[in-house]
Amino acid sequence: MALEIFGDRWSLLIVRDVMVRGYRTFQEFLQSGEGIASNVLAERLKRLRAAGILTAQRADGDGRKICYQLTQKGVDLAPAVLDIFLWSAMYEPTAAPPAVVERMAHNREQIVQEVRRRWAAKDPTPVLPRFGDAR
Amino acid sequence: MALEIFGDRWSLLIVRDVMVRGYRTFQEFLQSGEGIASNVLAERLKRLRAAGILTAQRADGDGRKICYQLTQKGVDLAPAVLDIFLWSAMYEPTAAPPAVVERMAHNREQIVQEVRRRWAAKDPTPVLPRFGDAR
DNA sequence: AAAATAGATTGCGTAATGCAAGTGACCCGT
DNA sequence: ACGGGTCACTTGCATTACGCAATCTATTTT
Numbered sequence: 022m023a024l025e026i027f028g029d030r031w032s033l034l035i036v037r038d039v040m041v042r043g044y045r046t047f048q049e050f051l052q053s054g055e056g057i058a059s060n061v062l063a064e065r066l067k068r069l070r071a072a073g074i075l076t077a078q079r080a081d082g083d084g085r086k087i088c089y090q091l092t093q094k095g096v097d098l099a100p101a102v103l104d105i106f107l108w109s110a111m112y113e114p115t116a117a118p119p120a121v122v123e124r125m126a127h128n129r130e131q132i133v134q135e136v137r138r139r140w141a142a143k144d145p146t147p148v149l150p151r152f153g154d155a156r
Numbered sequence: 157m158a159l160e161i162f163g164d165r166w167s168l169l170i171v172r173d174v175m176v177r178g179y180r181t182f183q184e185f186l187q188s189g190e191g192i193a194s195n196v197l198a199e200r201l202k203r204l205r206a207a208g209i210l211t212a213q214r215a216d217g218d219g220r221k222i223c224y225q226l227t228q229k230g231v232d233l234a235p236a237v238l239d240i241f242l243w244s245a246m247y248e249p250t251a252a253p254p255a256v257v258e259r260m261a262h263n264r265e266q267i268v269q270e271v272r273r274r275w276a277a278k279d280p281t282p283v284l285p286r287f288g289d290a291r
Numbered sequence: 292a293a294a295a296t297a298g299a300t301t302g303c304g305t306a307a308t309g310c311a312a313g314t315g316a317c318c319c320g321t
Numbered sequence: 322a323c324g325g326g327t328c329a330c331t332t333g334c335a336t337t338a339c340g341c342a343a344t345c346t347a348t349t350t351t
Contacts, residue, residue, distance in 0.1 A: 028164060047329050105236045109157050220335080221297060296349070299346085305341105306336080
């Protein structure tokens with residue numbers, strides 16, 4: 022299984038952040054509230070690029086920033102990420118409002134399509150609103 | 157997200173083995189070919205029980221063996237496990253035969269139902285046949 | 292009773308992780 | 322054009338987790 026890549030605490034969290042939260046830069050990942058260390062983040066981003074899940078390019082307009090994006094292989098993780106999110110929401114009271122979760126569970130395929138659409142359009146708008154801590 | 161539990165190399169592999177391969181005992185997990193160490197396996201099984209994903213009981217007929225089974229919370233991981241499997245199969249040539257993968261991708265919900273059915277019936281028959289190494 | 296098996300624990304060396312500080316490139320206001 | 326700040330990392334170091342082999346207890350088999 023894919024656990025050579027995702028068999029750690031952070032990789033999937035990074036993929037989710039770029040996928041549904043619209044995060045793009047090192048700082049955004051760092052300050053996302055999960056508490057990843059900068060050295061580990063750098064190493065994970067490198068691995069995700071090496072695995073063909075993320076690509077990186079300098080942001081136009083600011084030569085310091087590096088803009089991370091999903092590849093096709095990366096967005097194809099959307100169903101898995103969504104399922105894990107739904108499972109989490111089902112068994113951990115801390116996540117999103119039940120109504121939102123309910124709606125998502127019923128519209129699974131539609132939400133996946135929406136993630137794909139925004140990816141293809143390079144639209145960084147988060148698919149999920151921010152409800153406190155939607156971990 | 158659920159990565160306090162699954163943010164490691166083994167937990168999800170164990171869940172998958174008990175879910176689709178019908179593994180039940182310490183030895184089966186140990187010898188499943190992934191190469192987990194016995195101390196780590198013991199610790200993961202403990203954590204998965206503590207997380208309410210597995211239950212354990214002595215096997216009737218052999219008081220040495222301990223029979224691990226999924227809880228409801230555990231089988232509810234079936235969609236996520238299946239999605240990860242399908243994603244793996246899509247991008248790693250080493251997994252199952254393409255025809256099988258194709259069929260599974262088209263019958264996702266049906267396969268999840270089958271996993272649930274066998275769980276409810278306590279039927280340990282593997283949902284997936286063993287193709288060499290179906291990791 | 293002795294040997295074997297199952298689940299798990301212990302000790303130990305190595306690898307991964309967390310944390311704080313530092314580096315070099317780039318941007319921005321003066 | 323200079324100084325300060327930001328950004329994406331690196332580095333050094335202490336702590337933790339992991340892999341591996343040996344060992345332990347309980348139970349089953351012969």
